[in-house]
Amino acid sequence: MSWVTKTLDSTLGRKLLMALTGLFLILFLVVHLAGNLQLLAGDGGDAFNVYAEGMAVNPLIRAVSILNFSFIALHVIYAILLSRHNKKARPVAYAVTNPSANSTWASRNMGILGTVIFIFILVHLRGFWYRLKFGTPEKVMIDGVEYKNAYIIVEEAFKNPIYSGFYVLSMIFLAFHLYHGFASAFQTVGLRHKKYTPLIQKVGIGFAILVPALFALIPIVMYIQSL
Amino acid sequence: MNLTLKIWRQQNHADKGGFRTYSITGISEDMSFLEMLDVLNEELTEKGEDPVHFDHDCREGICGTCSLFINGRPHGPKQTTTCQLHMRSFSDGDTITIEPWRAKSFPVLKDLMVDRGAFDRIIQAGGYVSVNTGGVPDANEIPIPKVIADEAFDAATCIACGACVAACKNASAMLFVSAKISQLALLPQGQVERRERAEKMIAQMDAEGFGACSNTGACSAECPKGIKQSNIARMNREYYAASVVTENV
Amino acid sequence: MKLDAKIPSGPLAEKWTKHKFNVKLVNPANKRKYEIIVVGTGLAGASAAASLAELGYNVKAFCFQDSPRRAHSIAAQGGINAAKNYQNDGDSIFRLFYDTIKGGDYRSREANVYRLAEVSVDIIDQCVAQGVPFAREYGGLLANRSFGGAQVSRTFYARGQTGQQLLLGAYSALSRQVANGKVKLYPRTEMMDLVLVDGKARGIVTRNLITGAIESHSGHAVLLCTGGYGNVFFLSTNAMGSNVTAAWRAHKKGAFFSNPCYTQIHPTCIPVSGDHQSKLTLMSESLRNDGRVWVPKTIEMAEKLRKKQIKPQDIKDEDRDYYLETKYPSFGNLVPRDVASRNAKYVCDEGRGVNETGEAVYLDFRDAILRDGEDLVRSKYGNLFDMYQQITGENPYKTPMMIYPAVHYTMGGLWVDYNLMTTVPGLYALGEANFSDHGANRLGASALMQGLADGYFVIPYTVGDYLANLSNEKVPVDHPEFKKSENEVKERIQKLLSINGTKSVDYYHKKLGKIVWNYCGMARTADGLIKAKAMIKELKAEFWSNVKILGTGEELNQTLEKAHRVADFIELGELMMDDALNRNESCGGHFREEYQTPEGEALRDDENYAYVASWEYKGEGVEEVLHKEELVFENVKLTQRSYK
Known part of the structure; x- marks a missing residue:
């Protein structure tokens, strides 16, 4: 399999891994958002709790979630590898640069954006996933079936304005990350076409605004509800 | 107009180098940027100071010899080569900072001159169609749709100046490499060696120590010949396909 | 010394074929024992180095530029002629030959020019096979245009960058041989002297431009493909580095220099704007297909233009002197370069020049834009108009371009015989560095043709003829x-x-x-x-x-x-x-x-x-001695060139 490692270890191969894992994570965001929006269903968290339980027990979802975690890890590891490689490619920096003349801020700072998002993910997992999985969450009865009350955990958490604020801020970083990352992933895998690329770019910008905005809406609404 | 110039001076590759500041007066706005430096060099020579060394040759924007990172941008504020940049793009009293291209693969030779031999070695790795002189078919036996020929031409106009590498935050040479891979991947003449070419040229590009692509588009935005980023996407496709398809294990 | 051009006997059309059969061959296994030095990597040098390496010779290629791809052939804009007759408009090898001889004002060698026309068709095939992206028609076949006053469309082109694309083709062939280990490249290396051993060219001395090291390189033959000497004028369309040094040092070692006074002044260049100017920029001759050249009829009006009191677009037609159209009704603005240049000089000498220095005439696209629309004009000349605007800061769609002649090409060069060998055995000169094919004036789109003809299709045959008689023993560099x-x-x-x-x-x-x-x-x-x-x-x-x-x-x-x-x-x-x-x-x-x-x-x-005036160097401070090679015309009748 030497050719596989050879290909994936080239600059292009590493970029391919970044793009493919990125595209998967974009898909994941959609699924995750669809589930989370149930927090705003106004049913005291029933729909969300049912959904959360479903996510935890369905073997297919569990498999995908393992894949998801490993893709996040790959995305991070390759980002570090590439950044180090890129840094070495210019050992002496310019004294004066004017990069805004030729590129967007987001495109040049995917590493910083990604780092913030990664910290967010850790905090996020510690706050919800870890407590749900390894803690002793309250139980709730819905239609005669017992569920872990994930909703309460979220509700509690977002009462804290700092916590909610951190969430909202992180989503802004995510927005910028997606603003460049969405179309960039298509470019890297080679999907570029005079007819479709303008559409991909527009969808990418729409996605980068809409998805983080909806994610951010949840803590905002829940915080306001808690007042 | 009168200007202040902050210029990188470096005696040779081993020297550490540093900025020197010069003031220059009476510059006409019809002068090209390099002619402005000619004036400075005449003055320096008169004073007995070593003139500023910089690469230049055709001074009509096609040979790709001239470089210079001017006020934070390769070839300065216009999307053209430094030799075609005119002083009317600057104003009286400006301070202009001039640096050499910065990349591990472009070592500084002296002052503002760098060694771009890495580009030649990448072409040597496969940037050609392997035909010997003579014994080729009649030129019109290979019909090529006009749109394809035009697109190949657009890629082929690369002048290998290195502005893409200089502009890229990663010092990546992808735009340069993709321009040649694209040209030959588009044309029927390039089909025979298409896969191997992509593999070899990219291997050489990596061996030279250029950075990876972050798709910032800075390369294309600064390219004096407007080589498009779509070439990089095509190169990526070529490379992935080559990795999967060729029998080179 | 009697100059012997070694022109093969027999009918014109059969000379080259016959000669190729008669030249001696070097056995394929022996070719690798010979080393050939090629100085310069432009069209002639790169094509020669690549072709010779393909044959099996070991080649050392030298250039002063940082990469062989930057040789000044790259700057040629217009195109390359070939007698393909793809357009069915009556072109033929003989017509290209005839046009070139006539264009050169009957001062070139018939046999050489005929051979040039003959191999021109192979050049196009070769370049296309290499992947040179020539312009094409919608049907996918190659496009042609008429150029430089030719009556047929025989010019192949790649937008305004034909030289670049052809050079990159030759450079790619060269690069392939570097990868094969058959060519060793020496960039940023300048030839400083030619070394003769027993009267034969056996190597060169070079200076490494980075370290300054003086080094010797030994070979069995030396090819000078070092371009022209237009920079003797300081201001020219040549690159800043273009020089005569290699040819001149060879001249001082015994190679005759022919017709040095034959220099070409190109009529359509951007005028000089001041003392600081370091070089002149050519605007492709193709502009004269649609642009009309004029100056005002009166000196008074010209003075007002110079002082910017009036604008050229305000001058009425009856006050304009379209001097080329009046003087040469049948060719009009498309007269050959020398004629167009000289007439620009005349009107400016009369005081009718239109820019501040008084040395410029108008090239006006007003009528073309009215006739065809701005879009069509843009599609044909867009890049040239942009370049003009870049340099002058003026918009040529709105106000007429200003142009003035500038030194562009040198027809003179080292004397060579039919085999491209100079008067020094084993020393060859190819491309613009030799004197051979353009006589006293070069036609448009012929320089690229000659450089590639010499490198791809002539020298691979003729150098073998010399080497076959030469022992493959090497001269050590400590000789x-x-x-x-x-x-x-x-x-x-x-x-x-x-x-x-x-x-x-x-x-x-x-x-x-x-x-x-x-x-x-x-x-x-x-x-x-x-x-x-x-x-x-x-x-x-x-x-x-x-x-x-x-x-x-x-x-x-x-x-x-x-x-x-x-x-x-x-x-x-x-x-x-x-x-x-x-x-x-x-x-x-x-x-x-x-x-x-x-x-x-x-x-x-x-x-x-x-005759060809060939000069022999006789030593420092001594007058050079003239040798004449009489030109014999058996196939064309010498007439007064007329473009009326």
Whole structure:
């Protein structure tokens, strides 16, 4: 399999891994958002709790979630590898640069954006996933079936304005990350076409605004509800 | 107009180098940027100071010899080569900072001159169609749709100046490499060696120590010949396909 | 010494075929035992180096640029001629041959020109096979245009960058041979001397431009593909580094220099804007297909234009003098380069020049834009218009372009025989560096053709003929002749550095350029040439006693590089005056005011001057000796060129 490692270890191969894992994570965001929006269903968290339980027990979802975690890890590891490689490619920096003349801020700072998002993910997992999985969450009865009350955990958490604020801020970083990352992933895998690329770019910008905005809406609404 | 110039001076590759500041007066706005430096060099020579060394040759924007990172941008504020940049793009009293291209693969030779031999070695790795002189078919036996020929031409106009590498935050040479891979991947003449070419040229590009692509588009935005980023996407496709398809294990 | 061009006997059309059969061949297994030195990597050099390496020879290729891809062939815009007759408009090898001979004002060798026309068709095939993206029609076949006053469409082109695309084709072939290990590249290396052993060219001495190291390279043959000497004028369309040094050093080692006074002044260049100017930029000749050349009818009006009191677009048609159209009704704005240039000079000399310096005429696209629309004009000339605007800051769609002639190409060069060998055995000259194919004036789109013809299709045959008779034994680089040359080069560098005078190299180069331009430019007179020669002699003495070069020879030193080149240009300048003075006639680019028809056209003297003037170097301070190669015309009738 030497050719596989050879290909994936080239600059292009590493970029391919970044793009493919990125595209998967974009898909994941959609699924995750669809589930989370149930927090705003106004049913005291029933729909969300049912959904959360479903996510935890369905073997297919569990498999995908393992894949998801490993893709996040790959995305991070390759980002570090590439950044180090890129840094070495210019050992002496310019004294004066004017990069805004030729590129967007987001495109040049995917590493910083990604780092913030990664910290967010850790905090996020510690706050919800870890407590749900390894803690002793309250139980709730819905239609005669017992569920872990994930909703309460979220509700509690977002009462804290700092916590909610951190969430909202992180989503802004995510927005910028997606603003460049969405179309960039298509470019890297080679999907570029005079007819479709303008559409991909527009969808990418729409996605980068809409998805983080909806994610951010949840803590905002829940915080306001808690007042 | 009168200007202040902050210029990188470096005696040779081993020297550490540093900025020197010069003031220059009476510059006409019809002068090209390099002619402005000619004036400075005449003055320096008169004073007995070593003139500023910089690469230049055709001074009509096609040979790709001239470089210079001017006020934070390769070839300065216009999307053209430094030799075609005119002083009317600057104003009286400006301070202009001039640096050499910065990349591990472009070592500084002296002052503002760098060694771009890495580009030649990448072409040597496969940037050609392997035909010997003579014994080729009649030129019109290979019909090529006009749109394809035009697109190949657009890629082929690369002048290998290195502005893409200089502009890229990663010092990546992808735009340069993709321009040649694209040209030959588009044309029927390039089909025979298409896969191997992509593999070899990219291997050489990596061996030279250029950075990876972050798709910032800075390369294309600064390219004096407007080589498009779509070439990089095509190169990526070529490379992935080559990795999967060729029998080179 | 009698010059023998070694032209094969027999009918014109069969000479080359016959010759190819008659030349001796080197056994394939023996080719690898020979080493060939190629100096210069432009169209001629790169194509020769690649083709010879493909045959199996070991090649060492040298260029002063940082990459072979940057040779100045890259700047050629318009196109390359080939007698393909793809357009069914009556072209043929004979017609291309005839046009080239006539265009050269009957001062080139029939056999060479015929061969050039013959192999022109192979060049296009070769370049297409390499992946050169020539312009195409919608059906996918190659497009052609008419160029430089030709009556047929035989010019192949790649937008306005034909030279670039052809050079990159040759460069790619060269790169392939570098990868194969058959060519060793020496970029940023300048040839400083030719080394002769037993009267044969056996190597060169070079200077590594980065380290300053003086090195010897031994070979069995030396090919000079070093381009022209247009920079003797200081201002020209040549690259800043283009120089005569390699050819000149070879000349001083015994290679005759032919027709140095034949220089081409291109009519459509961007005018000089001031003293700071370092080079001139050509605007493709194709612009004359749609642009109309004019100046105002009166000097008064021209003065107002110069002072910017009126705008050219406000001048009414009846006050405009479309002088080319009036004077040459059948060719109009498309007359050959020398004719167009000379007439621009005339109107400016009369005081009707239109820019601040009084040395510019208009090239107006107003009527083309009215007729075809701005979009069509943009699609044809967009990149040229942009370039013009970039340089001048004026918009040529709104206001007419200003143009003036500038030095562009040199037809003269090292004398070569039919095999492209100079008078030094084993030393060849290819492309613009030789004198052979363009006579006294080169037609548009012929330079690319000649460079590639020489490199791809002539030298691979003819060099074998020489090597087959030469032992493959190598001359070691510690041979006394190499050591002697190395020492001479080192001494010369030391001498230049030790002058430590007060004036820069450019100062002398500019002075030389002005002299040559004023006295040996578009029009020459005996008096002027004599005067100029004295001035150059004086300049030479001053240069060698007062030039200021800083730094040392053991480092990257651009001033020192330039100094070598300028020193050689000065000597060449002197020879140009001799040559122009000797040629008591007007022909092509050489226009002696004393010899003109009543209408002011060039007046040839075929009886006395139908020869190649070849000059032999006789030593420092000694007048060069003229040798004549009589030109024999068996296939064309010599007529007065008429474009009326």
